[in-house]
Amino acid sequence: MENFTFHNPTRLHFGRGQIAKLAQEIPATARVLLLAGGGSIKRNGVYEQTRAALAGRTVFEHFGVEANPDYRTLMGAVELCRRERVEWVLPVGGGSVLDGAKFVAAAVHFSGEPWEILAKRLSTLPHALPIGAVLTLPATGSEANGAAVISRRETKEKLAFISPDVYPRFSILDPETTYSLPARQIANGIGDAFAHVIEQYLTFPADAAVQDRFAEGVLQTLIEVGPRTLAHPTDAAARGNLVWAATCALNGWIGVGVPQDWSTHMIGHELTALHDIDHARTLAIVLPSLLHVQRETKRGKLLQYAARVWGITEGSDDARIDAAIARTRAFYESIGIKTRLSDYGVSIETAAEVARRLAARGVVRLGERGDITPAKVEQILRLAA
Ligand code: NZQ
Numbered sequence: 116m117e118n119f120t121f122h123n124p125t126r127l128h129f130g131r132g133q134i135a136k137l138a139q140e141i142p143a144t145a146r147v148l149l150l151a152g153g154g155s156i157k158r159n160g161v162y163e164q165t166r167a168a169l170a171g172r173t174v175f176e177h178f179g180v181e182a183n184p185d186y187r188t189l190m191g192a193v194e195l196c197r198r199e200r201v202e203w204v205l206p207v208g209g210g211s212v213l214d215g216a217k218f219v220a221a222a223v224h225f226s227g228e229p230w231e232i233l234a235k236r237l238s239t240l241p242h243a244l245p246i247g248a249v250l251t252l253p254a255t256g257s258e259a260n261g262a263a264v265i266s267r268r269e270t271k272e273k274l275a276f277i278s279p280d281v282y283p284r285f286s287i288l289d290p291e292t293t294y295s296l297p298a299r300q301i302a303n304g305i306g307d308a309f310a311h312v313i314e315q316y317l318t319f320p321a322d323a324a325v326q327d328r329f330a331e332g333v334l335q336t337l338i339e340v341g342p343r344t345l346a347h348p349t350d351a352a353a354r355g356n357l358v359w360a361a362t363c364a365l366n367g368w369i370g371v372g373v374p375q376d377w378s379t380h381m382i383g384h385e386l387t388a389l390h391d392i393d394h395a396r397t398l399a400i401v402l403p404s405l406l407h408v409q410r411e412t413k414r415g416k417l418l419q420y421a422a423r424v425w426g427i428t429e430g431s432d433d434a435r436i437d438a439a440i441a442r443t444r445a446f447y448e449s450i451g452i453k454t455r456l457s458d459y460g461v462s463i464e465t466a467a468e469v470a471r472r473l474a475a476r477g478v479v480r481l482g483e484r485g486d487i488t489p490a491k492v493e494q495i496l497r498l499a500a
């Protein structure tokens with residue numbers, strides 16, 4: 116395990132009725148921007164609960180943040196914040212709304228062109244407005260981390276920035292607010308959280324016993340409660356465990372001091388930018404092929420994953436690795452997420468295109484050992500055809 120300093124400043128309020136905590140978290144005199152998506156919060160009671168808890172504050176609203184939040188939409192919110200001297204940003208929705216809020220909070224008092232935050236991947240944003248979040252979709256972990264992914268459709272870009280300055284000060288996780296989610300979004304959440312754990316765990320052994328066992332526990336929880344919550348959307352125990360698993364998958368705990376490999380996400384973001392495929396579905400396309408191509412560098416951890424997560428202990432090393440990769444693919448398929456490019460009507464030509472786009476941005480050494488070159492990216496996507 117490498118040296119690390121761990122600090123996660125987000126206070127989490129979990130459980131039924133917790134939206135009322137907004138009243139104690141946001142100062143009574145604050146000027147607040149309520150940021151939201153396409154309107155799901157108006158149909159499931161979350162909006163009313165939020166407004167009631169904010170009573171007395173000066174609240175401005177900006178709806179219309181789309182899935183894979185777009186720079187242009189968000190700049191409208193930035194202008195509103197500047198005009199109205201907004202002091203707090205309150206995203207109410209899924210990861211897209213939360214990520215959008217991080218960008219807005221960072222951009223309001225940013226002196227240059229705000230796209231630079233993404234293009235230059237800035238990590239120091241000291242003038243960012245404070246953020247508090249109400250999460251309605253368990254998936255991204257955005258409620259408890261400093262990351263945001265923003266799309267720019269006019270240039271077909273999808274870029275991320277990570278900064279300690281945009282961690283939510285607090286987040287509210289009431290699993291009941293997620294009951295209104297369609298099965299497609301629940302499946303996306305399960306699949307996204309699964310990949311988040313894998314990318315911090317499935318690298319090479321690093322003598323990090325707690326992180327490994329924690330990662331394996333979150334994976335097994337997703338395997339157990341994922342199908343259950345899809346079959347029984349209002350089973351409170353299953354849904355509550357999914358919500359907490361998704362947060363734990365990307366709040367930093369399992370990734371401290373260990374090698375990480377975010378190449379599945381980096382490649383996946385290109386597929387979303389080019390073909391508008393849901394984020395989690397791009398991960399399901401890339402991950403099994405990537406594990407196959409990287410089976411030598413990941414050998415030790417693949418065998419550990421096979422044994423501890425899937426209980427695969429019989430057969431040769433290679434047979435157990437093949438079986439673990441097959442189980443991974445089958446898990447995605449079992450929750451209704453297809454794992455081939457062709458399932459989404461995407462042709463093999465995209466493999467070279469994605470490799471070219473990453474290379475053009477200087478992204479040429481992905482993976483925990485920096486050995487995933489553009490040529491390998493192409494190989495991985497060809498295998499995913
Ligand atoms: O817009 P509304 O009407 O709210 O509808 C949304 C949207 O259509 C709907 N929804 C959300 N909560 C609902 C609901 N519908 C009914 N009931 C509810 N309770 O779900 C749809 C998808 O929402 P979205 O926020 O886009 O989904 P998700 O949470 O999966 O976020 C995906 C975005 O997060 C980024 C992805 O790249 C993508 O842009 N990520 C952010 C990360 C981070 N900040 O750490 C890490 C992830 O790897 C990921 O890259």
Ligand code: ZN
Pocket residue numbers: 255307308310311380394
């Ligand atoms: Zn993700």
